[in-house]
Amino acid sequence: MVLCDRYELDSLLGRGVMGQVWQARDLSLDRPVAVKTVAAELLAVPSSREAALARFHREARAAARLDHPNITTVHDASITNDTCCLVMQLVDGSTLEHLFDQQDEGRFDVQTAVAVAAQLCSGLSAAHEAGLVHRDLKTQNVMIRRDGVVKILDFGLVKSLADADPRLTMTGEGIGNILCASPELLAGHGRIDGRSDLYAVGCLLHHMLTGAPPFDASQPARLASCHLGETPPRTRETCVDVPDALDALVAALLAKDPADRPSTATEVYAALAPYLPAPDPTLATRRAQPEDPRRPFLVPQGPTPL
Missing domain, CATH: 1.10.510.10 (Transferase(Phosphotransferase) domain 1)
Incomplete structure (x- = not known):
């Protein structure tokens, strides 16, 4: 299945009340992405559909402006008559x-x-x-x-x-x-x-x-x-x-x-x-260790200053 003539859905990563998350491929840029599709029931309330979609679009644009190592990047948002989805960075x-x-x-x-x-x-x-x-x-x-x-x-x-x-x-x-x-x-x-x-x-x-x-x-x-x-x-x-x-x-x-x-x-x-773990000055020079997502997280990012 291809959404918006661009995002080819490969496999289902998760499902919830609000929608589904797919591993997908951006056919235009040839890169893996995550696509979250919104459940149809959320779009089927006539009295609130227009306001809901407007707010979705507004918040998606705001999220897309976030540029931080600890937040997944938003690549695209699409709203059509039958589809509402957000395209994000696929995290390995x-x-x-x-x-x-x-x-x-x-x-x-x-x-x-x-x-x-x-x-x-x-x-x-x-x-x-x-x-x-x-x-x-x-x-x-x-x-x-x-x-x-x-x-x-x-x-x-x-x-x-x-x-x-x-x-x-x-x-x-x-x-x-x-x-x-x-x-x-x-x-x-x-x-x-x-x-x-x-x-x-x-x-x-x-x-x-x-x-x-x-x-x-x-x-x-x-x-x-x-x-x-x-x-x-x-x-x-x-x-x-x-x-x-x-x-x-x-x-x-x-x-x-x-x-x-x-x-x-x-x-x-x-x-x-x-x-926090003490800084390790050898991190920048030593060869990479075997990948293991359970190991201690040695390089926590600093916060945005007040």
Whole structure:
């Protein structure tokens, strides 16, 4: 199948409520790409279709202007009568979700966990500076490239379409979609800003350090209730050796009230910096090591300055 007379869909990489992700080939430039197609149901609400498509186009253009090593590049967006899709950089690596299954006891050591979180904050700092909030950061939307660089997927994509009809945001949602959802996002009222993404970073960092998410509920409704009203366990309560200051940072990121969290991704990066792997001056001169996406991430990117 060829979309827009240009993108040949090769194989299905993933499927969700909002649409499908395909590995594809850009026939014009002869390069591999990822194509995310939006579910037809999201385009079938006559009262909101026009506004939804306009917002999709606007956010896709904004996402395409993001130029950061920790954010996947947007190449193209297409809207026709029967197709709505986003064409993105194809990342060669593994999702954070997959890497959890490869770790002993399902967790990372402190330096590795912090390096992932720092790169997430680096990418988020650039997006938030541009006025974009991800709103759906989760293990499936974080890729670890084979050279250790972390890539955030799905900025400015189908979330804008879902916003046009609130009934579509929770219908059929699985655990993965709300595992890192902030209380204000679940409550559905008030302005969502970058601190909602920082809550998700807290959830991911807790998971990386302890081997389990802050709230391990088997039902989405129960999980949402925990995010809204229950205090998560501290990382140090799980018998994992986590420095006190890092434990306190995770707790602050998971605060129910956004005002009680760190205010920016750059601030979180600065708090994580003392726990990052030490720079290795031989990296630039030694021969490349065998590719292994599970190895520690030695070169976390710096954040966008305030």
